[in-house]
Amino acid sequence: MNDLKKGNAIEAAQQFIAQYFPHCDGALLAGSVVRGEATETSDLDIVVFDHTRMASYRESIVAFGWAIEVFVHNLTSYKQYFHEDYKKARPSMPRMVSEGIVLKDNGILDGIKNEAKLLLDKGPEEWTEQTVKIKQYFITDALDDFIGCSNKAEELFIANALAELVSEFVLRTNRQWIGHSKWVVRALLQHDEAFTLHFIQAFDIFYKTGNKQHIIQLVNNVLEPFGGKYFDGFSVGK
Incomplete structure (x- = not known):
């Protein structure tokens, strides 16, 4: 986003606060416009703190030429959101x-x-050994389904599941924050750019050509430091 567009976003956000939350204690403009990553469809993410609000809420509004997502909190309600985001390892x-x-x-x-x-700065909680094994098992299960599948439609959805499972596994076993949607690749890039490019290439080749081998090798490489594929001996609730 160019400086003029960013300036317009800040001005619009200030006008929004002045009109909709004139008595709030504090307000922030966040999101893609702040990071310089805005696109034609980007909205304004505005966080409002107001001690008179009984509970937090989220609302979508179109105003001042922008689509606006506003996240409203009192001076304590945000703490619960911080805590929940920390437990999910997705610190939005x-x-x-x-x-x-x-x-x-x-x-x-x-x-x-x-x-x-x-x-x-603290980073997410470290996975327990049991959690690692559970995740390892489900990746193995999805990988075996992927290898054995001959239905193109089913393969697509299994590949999607593998991409989600493997990206989470790589990030969480390295005590990195995870993401959702576009934030998955952003989190991976922040952690390990070379691995991320290899990851993207493997799935891109499959989606374009149907060749599974690059994904299979990628997943096996991810599991290898943890003992490889895990099936024999897996148990939950015994």
Whole structure:
């Protein structure tokens, strides 16, 4: 996004706060416009803190020439979202707060931003050995289905499942934050660019040509440091 467009986004966000939340304690503009990654379909992500609100909520509004996603919190409700994001290893709210451009601040945002930064710097919880084995088993199961499948339609969905399972496994076993949708590849790139390019190429070749071998090799390479494919001996709830 060029500087003019970004400036327009900030101005629109400030106008939005002035009209819709004039008495709030603080507000931030976050998302793709802040990171310089906005596209023609990007919206404005605005986080609002208002001590008079009884509960948090999210709302979508079109105003000032922009589609706007507003996330409204009081001065404690955001903590639960921080905690839930931490447990899921998908820190969307902490990331918005940490990267956000200040639109308004009555002296509360430094502390909240610091909370977000500390959480992001800490990284997600380390997987237990049992969790690793469970995830390893389900990757093995999906891989075997993929290898044995001869139905093109089914292969596509198995490949999608493998991409999700393997990306999560690589990131979480390295104590990295995971993502959803476009944030999957962003998280992978931040962790290991070379692996990510290999990952993308393997799946791209399959989707274009039907050749499975690159995905099969990729998955086997990911599992190899953990003992390879895991089936014999797997048990849950015994």
